[in-house]
Amino acid sequence: MTVGVARLTAAAEDEVTALARPLATTDDLDPVVDRLATARFACLGEASHGTHEFYGWRAELTRRLVEEQGYAWIGVEGDWPDCWRIHRWVTGQDDQDRAAAGVLAEFDRWPEWMWANHEVASFLDWLRGWNLERAPERRVGFYGLDVYSLWDSLRRIRGWLRTHAPDALADAERAWQCFLPFHEDPHRYAWGTRLVPASCEDDVVRLLATVRARTHGLREESAFDALQNALVAAQAERYYRTMVRADGASWNIRDRHMTDTADRLAARHGPGSRGILWAHNTHVGDARATDMARAGMVNVGQLLRERYGDDAVGLVGMAAHRGHVLAASAWGAPERSFALPVARAGSHEDLLHRVLRRPSALVFGPDRSGPWLGVRAGHRAVGVVYDPARESGNYVPTVMGARYDAQLWFEETGPVRPLHHEPPPSGPELETEPSGF
CATH class of the missing domain: 3.40.1660.10 (EreA-like (biosynthetic domain))
Structure with missing residues (x-):
């Protein structure tokens, strides 16, 4: 340069x-x-x-x-x-x-x-x-603030609904079943949606609407956690579906999500927080x-x-x-x-x-x-x-x-000091973070 x-x-x-x-x-x-x-x-x-x-x-x-x-x-x-x-x-x-x-x-x-x-x-x-x-x-x-935790967030949503709104659990199970064939591998999902014009987008959007409705007006931390996980799941699905295009779109999804999360945290902690x-x-x-x-x-x-x-x-x-x-x-x-x-x-x-x-x-x-x-x-x-x-x-x-x-x-x-060392990869791993530089 x-x-x-x-x-x-x-x-x-x-x-x-x-x-x-x-x-x-x-x-x-x-x-x-x-x-x-x-x-x-x-x-x-x-x-x-x-x-x-x-x-x-x-x-x-x-x-x-x-x-x-x-x-x-x-x-x-x-x-x-x-x-x-x-x-x-x-x-x-x-x-x-x-x-x-x-x-x-x-x-x-x-x-x-x-x-x-x-x-x-x-x-x-x-x-x-x-x-x-x-x-x-x-x-x-x-x-x-990040957007990568698709499967972990789905687990958290299922757990919350099972306890607080079991009658709405079907929407979470439907989303989980949609992602199940991809074995928690975002690349399988991303390339699957590229090769076949089908995705789990409708399922996670429906799940987000369900969680929004069931957490509306609740101030408990568990409800806030459930809603944020539903938002993460919806944005993560979009992020992974977009990242195979190798352009700036997935970067923007990620940074907009992080900024939106900061907005929600500021609102939750109060107008002067x-x-x-x-x-x-x-x-x-x-x-x-x-x-x-x-x-x-x-x-x-x-x-x-x-x-x-x-x-x-x-x-x-x-x-x-x-x-x-x-x-x-x-x-x-x-x-x-x-x-x-x-x-x-x-x-x-x-x-x-x-x-x-x-x-x-x-x-x-x-x-x-x-x-x-x-x-x-x-x-x-x-x-x-x-x-x-x-x-x-x-x-x-x-x-x-x-x-x-x-x-x-x-x-x-000098380098940071890790608490433990990364294990060798058990299989091929592809990058999920687009470069901003």
Whole structure:
């Protein structure tokens, strides 16, 4: 990526120097906390799903937002049923004889290390301790925003209907039977709908209507969980049916679903509630400031800004110059630590390295038109599948000042520490997450 190389000049270096503050202790997050003090949504990004510093500093920033600014819920790039178990645990409702590591051990969809790691476990242990010192209505929730859990969500719906509305169970069973021939393999379902003009769409839409009717007016957590699982099932069916087209449509389904889930969480926690979102930079940083926009793709950061206004949404990105990252060589493969090469010449990371040389926090002011913030250049994004030999494909053309409101910078990083290792794949696994970069 060479876009903007010639324009990242001495004036850009001066702008970076003026914006940056050293980042050594949690007190150094003060400017970022101040920027997020009036936001309704604080979206905290990461340049990879496998970097210790990104996870650790995101947790520290989240702690401060909860303790000092009264943020009431956390939504993460994870599956709803898995994160619901965590929510129940951190709010003191279920599995209270277990530590966070034990609850996280139940994550069994690849890539497990993304959430089942020591960095997340440490944060969740803190969050549960914070919550148990407060009244139940003041406890901070922890939720999954993602759309992948089709079969797990159907199981949750069947269980709820069996207990609370057994006369409506037939709609859930009909949907379950429709998906049964695909053996919980989204690729079989996706390709099946491509080859034969038939799908389970009508069944999950009917099931969603049933669950909406049966949960209407109910405030119980179990009813909220059931409705969200019905929404996940409907969107997951649509997502998997669309992903085989290999265009941006499935990406947009996913990010719209995550944003809609954030809307529902905000509404459930009350009109004045404030939420923190954890996701990759490609979801957090406004897509309109990247080449994603030309491909017709949207993301969470963009959609929240459009729905609530720029002042109500704080977008924080993260970046690094070099180090190591936990990832896999192929979709479904065991994780390992990869060396992260030094940043490419002419990229945003290259400029930040040349100027800063140490971890730093940069908060952007109202004028984003300067020689660094207003210039388009490459910005590195590493996915859960990584090949350092193809590093040039990992740079997203980005106008930094339009994409984020702040940036946390790290010179050298290490991998996250998984709680356990991924098993070798038992059969062929195909990628279910479309690339946004």
